[in-house]
Amino acid sequence: GAVVSQHPSRVICKSGTSVKIECRSLDFQATTMFWYRQFPKKSLMLMATSNEGSKATYEQGVEKDKFLINHASLTLSTLTVTSAHPEDSSFYICSAAGRTGLAGGPGYEQFFGPGTRLTVL
Amino acid sequence: GDSVTQMEGPVTLSEEACLTINCTYTATGYPSLFWYVQYPGEGLQLLLKATKADDKGSNKGFEATYRKETTSFHLEKGSVQVSDSAVYFCALISTSYGKLTFGQGTILTVHP
Numbered sequence: 001g002a003v004v005s006q007h008p009s010r011v012i013c014k015s016g017t018s019v020k021i022e023c024r025s026l027d028f029q030a031t032t033m034f035w036y037r038q039f040p041k042k043s044l045m046l047m048a049t050s051n052e053g054s055k056a057t058y059e060q061g062v063e064k065d066k067f068l069i070n071h072a073s074l075t076l077s078t079l080t081v082t083s084a085h086p087e088d089s090s091f092y093i094c095s096a097a098g099r100t101g102l103a104g105g106p107g108y109e110q111f112f113g114p115g116t117r118l119t120v121l
Numbered sequence: 122g123d124s125v126t127q128m129e130g131p132v133t134l135s136e137e138a139c140l141t142i143n144c145t146y147t148a149t150g151y152p153s154l155f156w157y158v159q160y161p162g163e164g165l166q167l168l169l170k171a172t173k174a175d176d177k178g179s180n181k182g183f184e185a186t187y188r189k190e191t192t193s194f195h196l197e198k199g200s201v202q203v204s205d206s207a208v209y210f211c212a213l214i215s216t217s218y219g220k221l222t223f224g225q226g227t228i229l230t231v232h233p
Contacts, residue, residue, distance in 0.1 A: 006164075034221070042225070042226070043210065043223045043224065043225045044223050046221075109155065110219070111167075112165040112167075114163055114164040115164040
């Protein structure tokens, strides 16, 4: 399957600082990337959908000014957690939508990055 | 809207036991169905998928059959191993938007 990387894999920061997480699709062009947040022992919560060259679409309840998403190229999307606080501590996972077929049809799937563990002190 | 319901966990089994994790869904149209696995501290890996009714997805000894009549996609394995211990997520994509809808996840622990 396709490879999606995330950097950093783990970050610890002080309250009030901003943290940037990168998501890269290494061997295919991803017009759409997704950002998820996962709490301990919980399922993934979709935060936003990022389309190359346009503004991200945020899910209800997700603060767009808090979680800044940029998708400047077909292989890179970034999530910046601004003025991070301890309640932002979580596991953040990105995925890239593969253009192997029509979206939703055979061969279409999302390829997930390994995740970034954010701890805000 | 779309939804996925998985059997409640956690599930604890002895090695070589049979596994079934139930998954049912609600969606418009004809969704594609997926099982993802998450090992401790890692992201999600696609385990198997099925894109139309009666398709059977299989991988690493795991199987799931797309049952449109019962709107189900139960995950099965005949003989589990300790290395299968992980969290398993059932999911679907039903629109051209490509947005995944996840179940709540089922924690599986396999003891030697």
